[in-house]
Amino acid sequence: MTTLARMTLIAVLGGTLALVGCSNDGSNNEGSGGSGGAGFDPFGDYGVFLSLVPPGSADVNGAMVEDPNSINQLPMYENLAFSDQFPIPGELSDDDLVPLYFKDEAFLPESGFDSVRLI
Amino acid sequence: MLSVEDCVEPDMAMPGDVECPNFYEDVVNDPVTFAAATPASSGARLMSVASSVAPFGVGGVCSPDDHTDERLEADRVRALGKVEGVMLALQGNTFPAAMSNAILADGGQTELGHPIAVFGPQTGYTAPQIMMEFSQQGGGIHFRGMSFAGLPYVIIGRGVDHAFSATSSGDDMIDIRVLRLCEEGGGEATRDSTGYLYNGVCTPMLERTDEWTAETNLTTTGTPNQKVTRNILRAPDYGPVYATATVNGEPVALAIQRSSFFGEADSVKAFVLTSRREVVDPDSFFEVFNNITGTFNWLYVDSENIAYFNSGLLPIRADGIHPDLPHWGTGEFDWQQTNTGTANPDFSFDNFLPLDNHPREANPSSGYFVNWNNAQAPGFWANDGQTSYGQVYRSDMLQNRLQAFRAQDGNPLHTRASMVEAMIDAGTTDLRGEGVLPQVFDVLGDDLTDLSDFEQEVVQLMKDWVTHGPSDLGSMRRDRDGPGLDAENLVYEDHAAVAFMDAWWNHMIDAVLPQITAVEDLGAMVGGRHDAPGGGGSAFNGGYYGYVRRVLDMALGQSGAPYLQLKCADSDLPADCRAALVISLQDSIADLGPDMAQWDPTLEADEAIDHTALGLADPPNIHWQNRPTWQQVIQPTVDVLQ
Numbered sequence: 001m002t003t004l005a006r007m008t009l010i011a012v013l014g015g016t017l018a019l020v021g022c023s024n025d026g027s028n029n030e031g032s033g034g035s036g037g038a039g040f041d042p043f044g045d046y047g048v049f050l051s052l053v054p055p056g057s058a059d060v061n062g063a064m065v066e067d068p069n070s071i072n073q074l075p076m077y078e079n080l081a082f083s084d085q086f087p088i089p090g091e092l093s094d095d096d097l098v099p100l101y102f103k104d105e106a107f108l109p110e111s112g113f114d115s116v117r118l119i
Numbered sequence: 120m121l122s123v124e125d126c127v128e129p130d131m132a133m134p135g136d137v138e139c140p141n142f143y144e145d146v147v148n149d150p151v152t153f154a155a156a157t158p159a160s161s162g163a164r165l166m167s168v169a170s171s172v173a174p175f176g177v178g179g180v181c182s183p184d185d186h187t188d189e190r191l192e193a194d195r196v197r198a199l200g201k202v203e204g205v206m207l208a209l210q211g212n213t214f215p216a217a218m219s220n221a222i223l224a225d226g227g228q229t230e231l232g233h234p235i236a237v238f239g240p241q242t243g244y245t246a247p248q249i250m251m252e253f254s255q256q257g258g259g260i261h262f263r264g265m266s267f268a269g270l271p272y273v274i275i276g277r278g279v280d281h282a283f284s285a286t287s288s289g290d291d292m293i294d295i296r297v298l299r300l301c302e303e304g305g306g307e308a309t310r311d312s313t314g315y316l317y318n319g320v321c322t323p324m325l326e327r328t329d330e331w332t333a334e335t336n337l338t339t340t341g342t343p344n345q346k347v348t349r350n351i352l353r354a355p356d357y358g359p360v361y362a363t364a365t366v367n368g369e370p371v372a373l374a375i376q377r378s379s380f381f382g383e384a385d386s387v388k389a390f391v392l393t394s395r396r397e398v399v400d401p402d403s404f405f406e407v408f409n410n411i412t413g414t415f416n417w418l419y420v421d422s423e424n425i426a427y428f429n430s431g432l433l434p435i436r437a438d439g440i441h442p443d444l445p446h447w448g449t450g451e452f453d454w455q456q457t458n459t460g461t462a463n464p465d466f467s468f469d470n471f472l473p474l475d476n477h478p479r480e481a482n483p484s485s486g487y488f489v490n491w492n493n494a495q496a497p498g499f500w501a502n503d504g505q506t507s508y509g510q511v512y513r514s515d516m517l518q519n520r521l522q523a524f525r526a527q528d529g530n531p532l533h534t535r536a537s538m539v540e541a542m543i544d545a546g547t548t549d550l551r552g553e554g555v556l557p558q559v560f561d562v563l564g565d566d567l568t569d570l571s572d573f574e575q576e577v578v579q580l581m582k583d584w585v586t587h588g589p590s591d592l593g594s595m596r597r598d599r600d601g602p603g604l605d606a607e608n609l610v611y612e613d614h615a616a617v618a619f620m621d622a623w624w625n626h627m628i629d630a631v632l633p634q635i636t637a638v639e640d641l642g643a644m645v646g647g648r649h650d651a652p653g654g655g656g657s658a659f660n661g662g663y664y665g666y667v668r669r670v671l672d673m674a675l676g677q678s679g680a681p682y683l684q685l686k687c688a689d690s691d692l693p694a695d696c697r698a699a700l701v702i703s704l705q706d707s708i709a710d711l712g713p714d715m716a717q718w719d720p721t722l723e724a725d726e727a728i729d730h731t732a733l734g735l736a737d738p739p740n741i742h743w744q745n746r747p748t749w750q751q752v753i754q755p756t757v758d759v760l761q
Contacts, residue, residue, distance in 0.1 A: 055248065081543050081746075
């Protein structure tokens with residue numbers, strides 16, 4: 001099940017990669033996909049979108065080595081409630097949320113595709 | 120119905136042996152797929168999967184020397200643990216989410232002037248997470264969020280300029296139908312008859328028998344192969360039969376009718392439409408999510424709006440039918456869609472409650488939505504198994520914190536951070552401290568001189584706990600001074616009070632709700648006393664919280680909607696209620712002993728969250744918290760989809 005999931009994810013990311021070039025000119029051809037046919041940049045900045053999934057987004061890989069993404073969201077999740085590093089209650093600011101307690105839920109990966117791995 | 124018996128491979132069988140069937144043999148008279156037919160069928164399917172994938176890949180390639188009994192037993196135990204992990208993860212995790220919460224504030228409540236949402240599903244803790252996060256870009260689709268592995272669309276997530284999330288709801292989509300049994304060829308009906316009277320005609324039920332071999336494997340305790348037989352009876356007008364009985368001596372069958380039978384996968388239409396950007400505002404959100412056949416609460420946010428929709432195929436029942444009770448399945452009292460007279464209704468949504476009658480709202484006057492699997496809307500009916508929708512619900516903890524923030528000096532407006540704080544504060548709060556204890560203190564009164572010094576000390580301990588937290592909202596089970604990710608070394612800031620609350624709850628129920636404990640003794644209560652914090656995270660989702668609160672309010676003369684029969688300590692006298700509470704206090708102290716420092720020293724470790732390992736990664740334990748397991752923080756600022 002997890003292998004299938006990962007293959008799907010990679011396929012999706014592959015599709016994304018192909019789109020990066022398409023969106024670089026800032027225009028788009030989004031007229032046929034639904035009622036939202038007005039011009040928009042799918043990768044534009046239209047607000048703040050954050051997410052978090054504990055313990056992480058991956059399992060171990062085929063060589064049974066723990067993937068760096070398997071538990072890397074767990075400290076963010078835990079520390080919001082229980083760490084002494086947390087600001088005094090009432091003093092959490094919007095700027096604290098990323099990267100301490102949430103990650104950017106952007107359409108594209110933050111730093112290219114260096115985490116994509118063939119399996 | 121499932122039956123299991125030991126069997127022998129045909130070529131090894133001796134006379135009298137039960138021969139193992141080939142993997143799957145059907146004896147069917149039913150042209151319709153039984154995919155969703157019975158609760159038993161899902162278990163049966165699991166069994167068949169378990170037997171078909173043996174042996175598990177544990178230990179790699181073994182030399183013959185490895186096959187010692189100890190080694191086999193160790194492998195078996197390990198494989199069993201893995202299967203149990205999968206079973207645990209599956210329990211209660213229906214599509215898409217078991218429990219979940221959501222808070223949304225409209226633009227008038229926020230510093231930026233745009234709505235904020237902090238929401239997500241609570242589906243338990245597994246490693247790897249059963250919710251797969253992915254981003255879909257291309258072909259006109261721009262969406263990111265989560266789904267369960269294998270599903271092709273994001274089911275909860277964000278689009279270009281908006282986002283949505285879901286919580287499980289409690290609508291009443293299931294009825295029990297009582298079928299009058301008959302013999303098709305005439306003759307006297309018995310409880311073994313497989314015909315039922317529908318509109319006066321003796322109609323055959325659909326019968327199906329499946330047989331297969333559950334092969335021995337590492338998870339079975341050395342038993343031989345087993346022949347599994349599954350018998351299914353289904354009334355085509357209603358659903359699967361699960362029991363027979365007699366009514367006034369006449370034989371009847373009991374069938375389960377659920378509005379979404381065979382329509383489960385139809386929900387995918389909604390996700391196709393969201394991916395195609397058909398959701399652009401609250402009205403289109405309502406229309407698209409009315410395609411969801413299951414009972415869920417959906418929450419939507421864009422740069423200008425927040426909205427709520429309660430989805431599901433909600434039956435329109437015949438006049439005079441009480442939705443909580445079984446009723447006749449004779450054709451006379453059918454839901455509207457079966458009045459078409461077709462044996463297999465096409466689940467046209469027109470036959471169910473129309474969109475305009477679904478609980479839904481956009482931009483409420485309060486400025487907020489909170490949802491934590493609470494009741495859908497005031498006065499809206501819940502399913503027969505839901506007994507805890509009432510005066511106290513866990514969504515109160517979210518609402519109280521959102522409002523307390525705004526009520527501070529200067530009426531500060533919400534930021535994403537303040538909403539996150541409201542969520543995590545509520546996620547580490549004990550609902551009993553917030554929803555019940557203040558009334559307990561009121562009944563006990565200010566004059567506690569009849570109590571011992573230590574009893575008075577304990578009452579004060581609990582009073583301090585209830586207000587020890589942000590905005591004087593306390594009752595917290597947390598340690599903000601802790602070392603972070605290190606479940607071994609953490610003591611809640613109010614450890615003794617938390618331990619006492621846990622000890623007090625059962626004694627309190629025993630003392631103030633003797634009428635209910637009498638029903639418990641008969642095994643007739645629906646729902647449990649307490650949804651305790653623990654390894655699964657989600658807690659306080661159903662319990663006696665509302666019952667206790669209301670009888671206390673009645674004793675205080677403060678209840679706006681008193682029970683007709685239920686009373687505190689089964690008495691009209693407030694003094695009896697107080698005496699019962701004092702007894703429960705004393706019993707709890709007797710349980711815990713005179714030294715507060717020694718109260719329940721393993722409390723924090725016992726309720727730590729331990730991820731269920733589905734794979735090979737084994738994350739460290741984390742502290743209990745009552746929080747979505749995939750969570751979004753959203754504040755759209757531009758409306759680009761029209």
